[in-house]
Amino acid sequence: MAVWMWLRCVLGPHLQRIHRSPDQSRPDGRSGRRGWNYQPRGLERHTDSILGWASALWSLSYYSSPLLLCYLYRKGWGRFRNTxxxxxxxxxxxxxxxxxxxxxxxxxxxxxxxxxxxxDFSWTEVSSPKLSKAGVSLLRPEPRLRGAADSVLHSVRTLPCHIISFVIAHTFGRRMLYPGSVGLLQKAMRPMLQQGQAKLIEEFDGQRNKLVACDGNEIDTMFVDRRRDGGQNGQTLVICCEGNAGFYEVGCMNTPLEGGYSVLGWNHPGFGGSTGVPFPQNEANAMDVVIQFAVHKLGFSLSDIVIYAWSIGGFTASWAVMSYPEIQSLVLDASFDDLLPLALKVMPDSWRPLVQHTVRQYMNLNNAAQVLKYQGPVLLIRRTRDEIITTTGPEDIMSNRGNDLLLKLLQFRYPKIMTDEGIRVVRQWLGASSPLEEASVYSGYEVDDDWCVSVLQSYQADRDVSFPWSVGEDMTLEGRRQLALFLARKYMRNFEATHCTPLPAIEFHPPWRL
Incomplete structure (x- = not known):
């Protein structure tokens, strides 16, 4: 029995921390109000250090060294003697x-x-026509119509471009887009991630779970259940989609947590404990199994789920509401309409055709196209000093791609209101450099909120229709201006901050409902 336990200690995983909840005692019966980092004994500590250096010297054929058996023996013996x-x-x-x-x-x-x-949960536990080993469905770029001969000739001519695009996307392109998937960055952030995870588990009673998506990737998730706390917000589940260098351990989960919501966070493929690489198909597959887990394992209905995303997380968030239209609402913070303009911003102009092809074929994060497929409430949060999703710089607020996301959404849902004049007044409101100037634009057009609400409610009551609406087609120019500004302010809120400033809980609002 002792030999078997020693062997388990040799082959067992590296233990990093022993979490402690307020209502729990230490596993060994010792007292203590907080969790504690696992303390290896001298033999194990020295052995881990030696093995760490040895793994960095792979070229010296470490595993062929006879010292391996000695190291493993000492490592196992140190663990075996550690209670x-x-x-x-x-x-x-x-x-x-x-x-x-x-x-x-x-x-x-x-x-x-x-x-x-x-x-803890696998995609195979749910029978759904949306699921297959090939992955969930994505919106694809529309192909150009060509004749048969022309198509073959075009394919031959563009073959080098296809090859170069593939290489770019699968090497530095993917790492530039998702720096959080780079191993060195994760290693540097490990103490911070460990501390964040300990906080979620020890202070919020978080539950870590492993999910397997339809592509075989393992997805690392964290769930905090507030349903028993008695608060109204706890009955709502907020699923958080992190940014391109964000992890649930230190990411946007904290915002809805402080608001008293039940929260489910997850790491992108290749981030933290999640396996795989964060290409759009893998991202959507991961989002799908997270939603299935929330419904079939955690017991939430789709109408109880709010999808909240920060930055590049808007892709999986918009995919979720497009694919599951029964979801209660969508909140996008510091997100954009389309990746292509932002990719062109950081690449030389001479690379433009190559960048276009690479993005559309391998990294087509077209958030606006997906949001337009959703009929439910949407809230966009724009960072007024955003330096990441602007195409010319944070000083030019009109180059913020969140503006384009708002305009595309309003133009689709209310085309008779968002005519040229409607777009002009909304752009004037978006260009305001301060809350005071923003309020001045709004009051300058004498917007009557009560009148706007009554017009929209009257239209909704007379017709049980989905978007787009034809409201405003028989309205005066002044009326359409008022409605355009009213809707813009309902769909978008400004937050006076830079891109990476954590969103305070007080700024996290449910989207407007008519």
């Missing part, structure tokens, strides 16, 4: 054999290599 590790590995093996809520609760007290974490 914390022995108790952890015992609980891990028990959970793998008998996956019960009680054993899983014990296992959640430990932070260790996520590859060893038992499976």
């Amino acid at each position: 914390d590790y022995v108790q952890f590995i015992t609980i891990l093996e028990e959970t793998k054999k008998n996956h019960t809520p009680a054993s899983k609760k014990k296992l959640r007290c430990y932070d260790f290599d996520f590859s060893h974490w038992p499976l």
Whole structure:
């Protein structure tokens, strides 16, 4: 028995932290109000250090060295004599054999290599026509119509461009777009991520879960349940979609958490404990299994779910509401309408055709096209000093691509209101450099909020129609201006901050409903 336990200690995962909830005692019975970092004994600590240096010297054929057996022996012996590790590995093996809520609760007290974490939910547990091993459906760029001969000739001519685009997308392109997937960055952020995860588990009773998407990627998630707290917000689940260098451990989860909502965070493929690479298809596959998990395992209905995204997370968020139109609402913070203009901004002009082809074929994050497929409430939060999603710089607020997302949404939903004059007054409002100037534009057109609401409600009551609406077609120019400004202010809120400033909970509002 002792030999078997020693062998488990040798082959077991690296233990990083033992979490502590306020109502729990230490697994070994010792007192303590907080979690604590796992403390390896001298032998294990020195062995880990040696192994770490050795792994960096792969070219020296470390694994062919006879010293490996000696290192493994010392490492296993150090863990075998450490009561914390022995108790952890015992609980891990028990959970793998008998996956019960009680054993899983014990296992959640430990932070260790996520590859060893038992499976909690798989896409195969749900029968849905949307799901297949090929992945969920995405909006594809519309192909240009060509004759058969012309098409073949065009394919031959553009073959070098296709090859170069593929190489760019799968090497530095993907890493530029999602720097959080770079291993060195994750290693540098590890202490911060560990601290953030400990806070979610120890202070908010967070539950970590492993999901398997239809492409086989394992998705690292964190769920905080507020339904038993008695607050109204706790009955609503906010699913958070992080930015291109964001992790649920330190990302936008904190905003709805502070607002008292139940929250489900997840890491992009290739981020944190999640496997894979964050290409659009993998991103959508991950988002899909997260939604399925929320509905079929956590017990939320789609009408109880709000999708909240920051920055590039707008892609998976807009895909979610497009694919699941019953979702309650969508909140997009510091997001954009289309990746292409932002990609062209950072690349030389001579690369323009290549950038266009690469983005459309491999990184087509066309958020606006997906949002237009959704009929529910939408709130856009624009950072007035955003330096990331502007095409000319933070000093030019009109180059913020959030403006284009708003205009496209309003033009689709209210085409008779958003005529040339409607677009002009909304652009004037968007160009305001301060809240005072913004209010001045609004009052300058003498917008009557009560009148606007009554017009829209009257239209809605007379017709049970989906967007686009024809309201405003028989209206005066002044009336259309008022409605255009009224709708712009309802669909978008300004936040006086830069792109990466955390959104305060007070700025997180449910979208406007008529």
